[in-house]
Amino acid sequence: MAAVKSKVKLFGGVLQRMTHTSKVCACDMTFAVYLPPQAETSAVPVLYWLSGLTCTDENFSQKAGFARAAAARGLAVVMPDTSPRGVTIEGADDTWDFGSGAGFYVDATEPKWAGHYHMYSYVTEELPALVESTFAGKLIAGKKSISGHSMGGHGALTLGMKNPTAYSSISAFAPICRPTNCPWGTKAFTGYLGSVEAGMAYDACELVKGYSGPPLKILVDQGAADNFLTGEADQLQPNALVEACAASNGRVAVEMRLQEGYDHSYYFISSFIDDHIHFHADALGCSAAEVN
Amino acid sequence: MAAVKSKVKLFGGVLQRMTHTSKVCACDMTFAVYLPPQAETSAVPVLYWLSGLTCTDENFSQKAGFARAAAARGLAVVMPDTSPRGVTIEGADDTWDFGSGAGFYVDATEPKWAGHYHMYSYVTEELPALVESTFAGKLIAGKKSISGHSMGGHGALTLGMKNPTAYSSISAFAPICRPTNCPWGTKAFTGYLGSVEAGMAYDACELVKGYSGPPLKILVDQGAADNFLTGEADQLQPNALVEACAASNGRVAVEMRLQEGYDHSYYFISSFIDDHIHFHADALGCSAAEVN
Numbered sequence: 001m002a003a004v005k006s007k008v009k010l011f012g013g014v015l016q017r018m019t020h021t022s023k024v025c026a027c028d029m030t031f032a033v034y035l036p037p038q039a040e041t042s043a044v045p046v047l048y049w050l051s052g053l054t055c056t057d058e059n060f061s062q063k064a065g066f067a068r069a070a071a072a073r074g075l076a077v078v079m080p081d082t083s084p085r086g087v088t089i090e091g092a093d094d095t096w097d098f099g100s101g102a103g104f105y106v107d108a109t110e111p112k113w114a115g116h117y118h119m120y121s122y123v124t125e126e127l128p129a130l131v132e133s134t135f136a137g138k139l140i141a142g143k144k145s146i147s148g149h150s151m152g153g154h155g156a157l158t159l160g161m162k163n164p165t166a167y168s169s170i171s172a173f174a175p176i177c178r179p180t181n182c183p184w185g186t187k188a189f190t191g192y193l194g195s196v197e198a199g200m201a202y203d204a205c206e207l208v209k210g211y212s213g214p215p216l217k218i219l220v221d222q223g224a225a226d227n228f229l230t231g232e233a234d235q236l237q238p239n240a241l242v243e244a245c246a247a248s249n250g251r252v253a254v255e256m257r258l259q260e261g262y263d264h265s266y267y268f269i270s271s272f273i274d275d276h277i278h279f280h281a282d283a284l285g286c287s288a289a290e291v292n
Numbered sequence: 293m294a295a296v297k298s299k300v301k302l303f304g305g306v307l308q309r310m311t312h313t314s315k316v317c318a319c320d321m322t323f324a325v326y327l328p329p330q331a332e333t334s335a336v337p338v339l340y341w342l343s344g345l346t347c348t349d350e351n352f353s354q355k356a357g358f359a360r361a362a363a364a365r366g367l368a369v370v371m372p373d374t375s376p377r378g379v380t381i382e383g384a385d386d387t388w389d390f391g392s393g394a395g396f397y398v399d400a401t402e403p404k405w406a407g408h409y410h411m412y413s414y415v416t417e418e419l420p421a422l423v424e425s426t427f428a429g430k431l432i433a434g435k436k437s438i439s440g441h442s443m444g445g446h447g448a449l450t451l452g453m454k455n456p457t458a459y460s461s462i463s464a465f466a467p468i469c470r471p472t473n474c475p476w477g478t479k480a481f482t483g484y485l486g487s488v489e490a491g492m493a494y495d496a497c498e499l500v501k502g503y504s505g506p507p508l509k510i511l512v513d514q515g516a517a518d519n520f521l522t523g524e525a526d527q528l529q530p531n532a533l534v535e536a537c538a539a540s541n542g543r544v545a546v547e548m549r550l551q552e553g554y555d556h557s558y559y560f561i562s563s564f565i566d567d568h569i570h571f572h573a574d575a576l577g578c579s580a581a582e583v584n
Contacts (some may be wrong), residue, residue: 009553011563065357066563113354220303261301270357271303 002134005030011036011071015061017133024126025084032057033131034067038074039138045168045284046076046131046139047277048123050148050155053184054101055082061148063266073286076139077133080103080123082151084116098187104179105155108192117192120202124159145169145280149269150228150236154179157204157218157241161252162189164213169283170179171219171276172271174226177241178205183233185186208244208252217253218245219279220273223262294426297322303363304329307353310426314449316410316418317376324349325423326359330366331430337460337576338368338431339569340425342416342440342447345476346393352441355558361569364581368431370423372415374409374443390479396471397447398494400484409484412494416451416458436462437572441561442520442528446471449496449510449533453544456505461575463511463568465561466518469533471496475525500536500544509545510537511571513564515554 002020009015013036022029038044047070049060057079060066070077083103089112099214103119132141146167150155153175160170179185180196180203189199200206220238228235239258245254262268278289297316301307305328331338339362339445340445341352349371352358362369375395381404384391395411424433440448445467452462471477472488472495481491492498512530520527530548537546554560570581 008555008557008559009515009563010559015559018463062558063354064361067559067562068357068360068566223301263300265300266354267300267302267307270359271301274360 002130010034011067013039013071015067018058020130021159022084022122022126024269026116027084027087029085029122030057030081031127032061032079033135034061034070034077034079035135035138036071036074036076039076039135041140042073043140044076045143045145045286046078047280048144048146049079050105050123050146050159051079051082052148052150053082053151054096055155056101057081059266063270064273066273069274069281069289071091072289073277073281075277075281075284075286078127080127083119086114089113089116098191102151102188104151104188104192104202105159106188106192108200109198110192110194111227113192120159123155124163143284145284146234147173147276147280148175149173151176151184151265153220154185154204158202158207161204161211161213161216164216169280170216171243171279173221173240173272173276174223174228174236174264175204175220175238176236178211178237179203180206181240182235182237184235187238205240206249208241210245211248211251215251215253216254219276220254220256221268221276222256222258223264223268224258224260225262226264228264228269232291266276269280294422295428302326302519303359305331305359307555309349312422314376314414314418316413318408319376319379320347321376321414321420322373324353324371325427326353326362326369327427327430328363328366328368331368331427335430335432335483336366336368337437337574338370340420340438341369341371341435342397342438342444342451343374344440344442345374345442346388347444348393349373351558355562356565357562358565358569361566361573362579365569365573365578367569367573367576367578370419372419375411377446379408381405383406390483392452394443394480396443396480396484396494397451398480398484398491398555399485401490402484402486405484415447416455435460435576437576439463439465439568439572440467441465442556443468443476445512446477446496450494450499452510453499453503453505453508453516456503456508461572462474462508463571465513465564465568466515466520466527466528466556467496467512467530467533470529471495472498473532474527474529476527497536498531500540501532501544503540506541507545509547511568512546512548513560513568514548514550515556515560516550517554518556518560520556
């Protein structure tokens, strides 16, 4: 059971923030659901959006400008939080790139975190089941796609490839493509899973190598002026993903669009979100957008 | 001289935050300017956006989703802050609807505030002069329109009507239409001007009565589920504006669109911002939008 926290009209549809007690995260979790106007009369497919480090469910709904195209196409959007909240674990609030706001979309195995930090199971299993039962008749059960930004782009790529029949399409903005080989990923995998090696199971480039699902075409936008791309820490490594896909014998294709002059912010996301909404809406069989 | 605080690419154009030392406000002020891609090759007209209580220059740029249509039409947007900042006046930070973040777009006459709180002169004179000289060749000098939200909607209506040849068009979202007769307005006018009566010169309904400029057609969107519309305080009073315009013998016409189910938030603004961008772009002679 999920309780409504707030409800606001947006582009003819309804954006709701909801809270529920998560079984897999063992805490209260907040998420947001956008129902386009079409959901009033018939069930619609769903895009899951995974946000980046430090975000909550609200960054995307407030800043991405997603609703215009989602309303035009009849696509619902579900926006989970980025980690468990309100749990008492020493060190959970000490740094911005680990712990609160940084669940990394894995199921933690280290005892300290394993009681709560199960964002992988939360996003792939518990949340879809909850959302589909809460909005029965408004959402088409099992008809879903996935996208995200930065840490959430890593989440979209990895959850998508680890569950090859669950999502109709996968896209990402500035994803962390090679987390076993960058500071954000090594910190997360060491902390949650005990080692970088254990993180191989959640590394997009590794998953491309082992992918055996239906042929996949992933859309990625990456800002060429993104500090995390150009910086020494080399957090994103889009070329590693391009190379892994090139070596996959056509099993996984990526359209990697390097966007000149754009940074890592929601201003970048908002500039290209329409393309991603249409990419997923096409894959999910939404009706054509009205021209306006 | 204005210094660049940050610069980000957005829908092919550039969003810049800038700071300068304001003469009329006697303090450093921050504002934002969006230059659409067209400004690279030829000068474009400008929309001034005035934000509401508690806002800075950032709320609109982050949450309104304005840039898609502005980029399509070749319209620049200038977003000032809502009050002087960093000045030491007793009581300036005590309440959210007066003082900091609540300049009300008047020139204060009460001695306590008159040294800094000159948002009327700032927005109508100092800022356009600064922006037009800073971006000479990119902005068409004197070619401008004005819009805003709530307190900023009041600002757009009143600055627009008090300067009938300065702006090519006026629009507003959920404006405070009758500030001399509501709590927000009476507090502001009493504080900044010494009396509610002195506020008559900044009351949209009064200005309609006295308007003698070229025939004017104002576009207003008002959410029907807006708490400030439906609440006891009766802060907005759109009907008073409709009645004043009806009695103006066609000098001022208002298209008042009551939007069923919408509230006072930026979710509401984002749902209808395209219509306002196109309304102003048409009035300013921007080229037609590309269909996409």
